[in-house]
Structure formats: C-alpha cells, structure tokens
Amino acid sequence: MKKITKICCIGAGYVGGPTMSVIAKQCPEIQVTVVDINQDRIDQWNTDDLDQLPIYEPGLKEIVGERRGKNLFFSTEVDKAIDEAQMIFISVNTPTKTYGKGKGQAADLKFIELCARNIAKVAKDDKIVVEKSTLPVRTAQAIQNILDNTGNSVKFEILSNPEFLAEGTAIEDLVHADRVLIGGNDTPSGQAAKDALSAVYEHWLPKERILQTNVWSSELSKLVANAFLAQRVSSINTISALCEKTDANIQEISRAIGFDSRIGPKFLNASVGFGGSCFQKDILNLVYIARSYGLNEVADYWEQVIIANDYQKSRFAENIISKLYNTISGKKIVIYGWAFKKDTNDTRESAAIAVADALLEERAEIIVYDPKVSEERIYADLDYLNTRSPEENRRLLKVTNKPIEVTKDAHAIAILTEWDEFKTYDWEKIHQQMLKPAFVFDGRRLLDTDTMKGIGFNYYKIGQS
Numbered sequence: 173m174k175k176i177t178k179i180c181c182i183g184a185g186y187v188g189g190p191t192m193s194v195i196a197k198q199c200p201e202i203q204v205t206v207v208d209i210n211q212d213r214i215d216q217w218n219t220d221d222l223d224q225l226p227i228y229e230p231g232l233k234e235i236v237g238e239r240r241g242k243n244l245f246f247s248t249e250v251d252k253a254i255d256e257a258q259m260i261f262i263s264v265n266t267p268t269k270t271y272g273k274g275k276g277q278a279a280d281l282k283f284i285e286l287c288a289r290n291i292a293k294v295a296k297d298d299k300i301v302v303e304k305s306t307l308p309v310r311t312a313q314a315i316q317n318i319l320d321n322t323g324n325s326v327k328f329e330i331l332s333n334p335e336f337l338a339e340g341t342a343i344e345d346l347v348h349a350d351r352v353l354i355g356g357n358d359t360p361s362g363q364a365a366k367d368a369l370s371a372v373y374e375h376w377l378p379k380e381r382i383l384q385t386n387v388w389s390s391e392l393s394k395l396v397a398n399a400f401l402a403q404r405v406s407s408i409n410t411i412s413a414l415c416e417k418t419d420a421n422i423q424e425i426s427r428a429i430g431f432d433s434r435i436g437p438k439f440l441n442a443s444v445g446f447g448g449s450c451f452q453k454d455i456l457n458l459v460y461i462a463r464s465y466g467l468n469e470v471a472d473y474w475e476q477v478i479i480a481n482d483y484q485k486s487r488f489a490e491n492i493i494s495k496l497y498n499t500i501s502g503k504k505i506v507i508y509g510w511a512f513k514k515d516t517n518d519t520r521e522s523a524a525i526a527v528a529d530a531l532l533e534e535r536a537e538i539i540v541y542d543p544k545v546s547e548e549r550i551y552a553d554l555d556y557l558n559t560r561s562p563e564e565n566r567r568l569l570k571v572t573n574k575p576i577e578v579t580k581d582a583h584a585i586a587i588l589t590e591w592d593e594f595k596t597y598d599w600e601k602i603h604q605q606m607l608k609p610a611f612v613f614d615g616r617r618l619l620d621t622d623t624m625k626g627i628g629f630n631y632y633k634i635g636q637s
C-alpha cells in the first residue's frame with residue numbers, strides 16, 4: 173500500500189479548512205497543504221490573529237495555531253501542491269446551478285471539472301483523487317474520464333469520501349466521527365487506494381467505523397443522509413403547525429416519539445426552518461437525479477421536504493404580521509440571529525434571510541443583531557435576493573452590535589438563531605424599554621414560556637399555542 177506523506181486539498185472552505193486541520197493534527201507525519209484560488213481566503217487562513225480565521229468553528233483556531241507552519245499549510249500555489257501530493261482531496265463548492273439545463277436543481281459541477289482538468293494537467297506521477305465535495309451519483313465517472321485522457325500515462329484512482337460534519341460542531345464531528353465512508357473501485361488498485369485513505373483516518377478512528385463501499389453507493393449515501401436529516405426537521409416542523417392549532421406542545425411530542433428507540437431523539441427540534449448550504453442544495457439535486465431517471469414519484473416525495481421548509485419560514489413571517497395587527501409598516505422589529513444555526517458565521521440559506529425579506533416587503537423597519545455575522549454579509553444576503561434595491565435594503569434594515577439598546581421602542585423581537593447568549597439577556601429590562609404590547613416571536617424555542625409571559629411579553633413560540 174502506498175504510504176501517504178503529502179496531502180493536498182483543493183478548496184479552503186467550511187469543509188476543506190476544518191477537515192484538513194484535523195488530519196494535520198492527528199497525522200503529524202503527513203504534510204497537509206490546503207490550496208484555494210481565493211487569495212483573500214488564504215490570507216485569512218494565514219493571519220497571525222487566530223480570531224480572524226475565515227471560518228468560525230469552536231476548537232478550530234487552537235488546531236490551526238498548533239499545526240500551521242509545521243505540517244499544515246494554506247497556499248494559493250495550487251499546481252505545486254497538486255504536483256507534490258500523493259493524495260488530492262477535492263473540496264470545492266458544488267452549488268445549485270443558476271443557469272442552463274437543471275437550473276435551480278442540479279449541482280453545478282464546473283468547479284469540480286476545473287479541478288480535475290488542473291490535476292490532469294499538472295500530475296507527473298500516480299495520484300489518489302478523493303471526492304470530498306458532495307457530488308451527484310456517478311460524478312466519479314466524469315472525473316475519471318477527464319483524468320484518463322491526459323495522455324501522460326499517469327494513473328489516477330478516484331475515491332468518494334463524502335464529509336458528514338455539521339457546522340458549529342465541525343471539529344467534534346471530525347474527531348469523533350460516527351463513521352467515515354470511503355467508496356472506490358473493487359480492483360486491486362482501487363482497494364489499495366481505499367486502504368491508503370483508511371489508514372489516514374485510522375490514526376484516530378476505530379477501523380470498524382470506516383466503511384468501504386463502491387463509489388456510487390458512497391456518492392449517493394451522502395445525498396441520502398442529508399435528505400433523511402432534513403426530512404426529520406420538515407416532518408417535525410409540519411407537526412409544529414398542527415400543535416399551534418390544537419394546544420399540543422411540539423417539545424412534548426418530540427420527546428414522546430424520540431423515546432422510541434426506532435425513531436430516536438435527534439433532529440426533532442422544531443424551528444423556523446432549516447438552512448445551511450447543503451440540505452436544500454442536496455435534496456434539490458436528489459430530486460433532479462430522480463427525475464432525470466424518470467422516477468417522478470421519488471422526486472415528488474423528496475421535493476416535499478423543501479416545500480414544507482419554505483412553508484415553515486413563510487408561516488413564521490405571516491404569524492408576526494398577523495399578531496402585530498396585520499400591519500408592520502414602519503414598525504421596529506429586532507431580529508436576533510442571522511446565522512443558519514448557532515456557533516457558525518455561515519448564513520447560507522438561513523431562515524433569517526427569508527423571514528427578513530418577507531417583513532421588509534411589508535415595510536417593517538428591521539434591526540439585526542448576530543454575534544458572529546458581519547454587516548457586509550447580511551446586506552449581501554439580502555441584495556442577492558434581488559427583491560428590492562440595495563439602497564432600499566440599507567434604508568429599511570440596519571445592523572447593530574448593541575442588542576439590548578436597540579430594543580428601545582421596538583414593537584417586536586424575532587429570535588431566528590439559537591445563540592446561547594440570547595438566553596442570558598435581561599429580558600425584564602428589554603420588556604421595560606419596548607413599546608407595549610411587547611411581542612417576542614421565538615423561532616428557536618429558546619426561551620421559557622412561563623418566564624416570558626410572566627414578564628409581560630406577548631410571547632409566541634414555534635409549535636406551541
């Protein structure tokens with residue numbers, strides 16, 4: 173089996189950065205180089221101030237501080253890193269296509285293809301190429317075709333090794349992974365490649381948690397895992413709507429059904445809707461693949477998970493409007509939380525974007541506070557929707573770093589991310605300075621109902637009447 177001493181990872185994003193940092197920490201004898209075409213991002217990874225890394229993840233800056241410059245490097249010298257490595261991870265973005273065939277559903281594989289062509293151009297000796305990005309089933313075939321036609325007799329072995337980390341807990345998820353999935357060919361060289369990658373993970377994970385499959389099962393398992401997780405959230409969210417009509421309590425239902433060991437307790441927290449860069453993208457991709465094979469019933473089934481999620485976001489916004497006497501024009505509404513979940517600065521597909529957009533359509537005056545998301549990011553998210561002009565977004569929505577002060581004379585607060593600090597706020601003081609009746613719409617079920625109602629708030633919690 174080929175001994176791996178040098179790894180290159182193309183793509184220094186939310187997956188490439190943390191994943192390679194953990195590999196570098198656990199495998200001190202392997203040199204890990206993370207490359208990206210984005211100079212700013214690489215500069216941020218190389219910053220002296222570890223609080224300024226491009227990605228916020230608990231535990232990440234400690235590992236980067238420990239390994240960077242020793243066996244962990246961040247660079248824009250893509251070709252050099254490819255040339256030197258025996259194993260190359262592709263961890264670039266695979267967003268939903270915004271043009272052409274499959275627009276709005278299929279994964280855009282142009283960044284993957286560019287990587288494959290680059291590897292084909294640069295490689296002078298045999299390489300193991302690892303798909304770390306989430307890809308449609310059978311993508312490895314396309315990568316293999318590109319690599320096999322280089323004409324320089326270099327041999328490439330393609331593996332699928334999808335990543336299952338969740339943002340906010342990336343380091344924990346990587347260090348204590350439930351499982352690692354490695355898909356590869358059943359040929360002797362395919363098996364050797366799978367074993368070489370397995371040996372990397374065996375530095376810190378028990379062998380029985382490293383699963384080997386064929387390439388196609390591995391690629392498809394990743395989409396299916398995300399679809400199942402998102403389906404649980406949509407399932408519980410649809411029931412939250414029913415709870416609000418029937419005096420049932422969604423938390424009690426989650427607990428009651430989660431005690432059934434066949435169902436289990438995780439991923440049953442009702443919320444304002446799931447966000448994140450992948451759930452929606454990967455389900456849309458699954459839907460597209462199913463439809464492209466003529467499996468319309470399969471596609472319709474999974475599409476419903478997205479439809480239910482969109483319903484949850486708009487239902488939340490509509491509830492705010494109706495409870496504020498059907499008019500929010502000129503009313504000051506403070507939004508607590510913009511990230512798609514706590515402990516991350518990532519806002520991709522965050523429910524907060526959709527809710528804010530719906531409230532802005534009704535001409536509310538919005539003030540946003542998020543402990544980790546920049547003002548620039550918040551405006552970029554809104555501008556991207558193209559619902560109104562950038563000037564209007566900036567006129568109607570302000571961003572603050574003074575979460576308590578801004579509640580003065582506010583009509584309502586909407587909690588859209590479950591940041592722990594919101595629980596520690598002086599809600600008595602907030603209530604005193606808000607206009608009365610003072611409304612709190614809790615899209616994350618973060619606060620205690622009795623306490624909030626006791627203070628005098630008109631308090632609405634997802635999944636509870």
Ligand code: NAD
Pocket residue numbers: 182183184185186187188207208209210213250263264265266283286287304305306307335336337338339449450
């Ligand atoms: P990201 O956008 O944070 O990072 C991707 C990086 O790749 C960017 O910095 C970009 O500049 C770089 N890049 C693009 N083309 C390149 C090229 N040709 N050469 C060099 N660099 C290039 O994306 P991400 O969130 O890290 O996701 C990457 C993949 O991992 C996606 O397929 C995603 O579905 C999957 N994934 C993401 C998560 C997550 O939590 N974000 C979890 C599991 C899997």
Ligand code: UGA
Pocket residue numbers: 306335336337338339340398401405438439440441442443444445446447448449450451512513
């Ligand atoms: C998810 C998966 O959990 C990871 O396994 C996967 O690797 C990743 O997608 C990916 O492929 O990108 P992530 O999106 O980072 O990870 O975060 P999750 O914890 O799964 O949360 C996703 C969304 O669902 C968040 O908006 C979260 O608030 C919401 N959620 C989650 C709920 O509303 N309720 C829950 O019970 C759980």
